[in-house]
Amino acid sequence: MAMGRPREFDLDQALENALHVFWEKGYEGASMTDLTEAMGITKPSLYAAFGNKEELFRKAFDAYADGPAGYTKLALQQPTARAVIEHLLYGEVDAVTDPDCPAGCLSINGALTCGDAAESIKQELVARRAKFESDLRERFEQARSDGDLPAHADAEVLARYASTIAQGIAVQAVGGAKRDELKKIVEVVLMTWPPVAAQ
Numbered sequence: 001m002a003m004g005r006p007r008e009f010d011l012d013q014a015l016e017n018a019l020h021v022f023w024e025k026g027y028e029g030a031s032m033t034d035l036t037e038a039m040g041i042t043k044p045s046l047y048a049a050f051g052n053k054e055e056l057f058r059k060a061f062d063a064y065a066d067g068p069a070g071y072t073k074l075a076l077q078q079p080t081a082r083a084v085i086e087h088l089l090y091g092e093v094d095a096v097t098d099p100d101c102p103a104g105c106l107s108i109n110g111a112l113t114c115g116d117a118a119e120s121i122k123q124e125l126v127a128r129r130a131k132f133e134s135d136l137r138e139r140f141e142q143a144r145s146d147g148d149l150p151a152h153a154d155a156e157v158l159a160r161y162a163s164t165i166a167q168g169i170a171v172q173a174v175g176g177a178k179r180d181e182l183k184k185i186v187e188v189v190l191m192t193w194p195p196v197a198a199q
Contacts (some may be wrong), residue, residue: 010051014039019060024102027057027121039109057121061128064106067093076135081143084136085162089186090165096173097182107168133163153194165189186192 020180021030032053036043066071071091078084096104139184140155149155154163169182 014041014049015056015063017062017107018056019064019101022057022060022062023104023106028118039063054121058124061106061125068098068101069106071095072132076139081140081149081158082193084139084143086186086190088162089138089169090183091140091190092169093173093179095183096170097177097179103176104174105167108167108170108174129163131169132177133159136162140141149194158194161195 006105018035018042024193025034030053032043032046035056036046039046041049046056059107071094072088075084075091078087092105094103105131123163126194137155137159140153140158144151144153144155149158155177165185169185172182172185179181
């Protein structure tokens with residue numbers, strides 16, 4: 001029985017390298033040359049292993065969601081609404097200022113400069129952010145039911161507020177804001193949690 005030639009590269013490492021290129025340059029800004037050079041493979045190998053650029057980005061984003069952005073899933077599992085927001089925002093600060101990774105958030109960086117050719121990726125990133133916001137709203141609804149948030153708290157507004165702050169932290173990091181500066185923003189948010197307007 002003939003055996004296929006073994007791949008000459010580590011798929012996980014190649015995907016992580018591609019993730020960093022997308023993270024730093026955005027979806028559209030990452031050229032195939034950038035990707036193949038960072039991954040240490042040829043275009044035919046990239047297509048054979050990952051499909052086209054869109055499929056590679058989706059796989060890279062899944063790796064990002066489970067790895068560097070894994071704090072978002074952990075945040076939803078925290079025992080109180082306050083712990084959820086604390087875990088989410090401090091996790092965001094740590095992730096977007098990690099010296100071993102590009103500044104900012106792949107979800108934001110990946111979509112900011114998307115033109116018409118990348119509309120499907122832009123829409124997917126918008127949908128993924130909306131899904132997280134929806135999960136956050138459900139978690140805050142649960143907190144309200146548990147008596148952990150006031151009965152009149154608006155779970156939808158709180159989820160949008162938390163998402164907006166998290167995205168703002170990511171944008172600030174891309175602009176050069178330092179970790180300690182961003183942690184002070186989180187401290188201000190926590191001082192006023194839950195915000196009176198949403199109660």
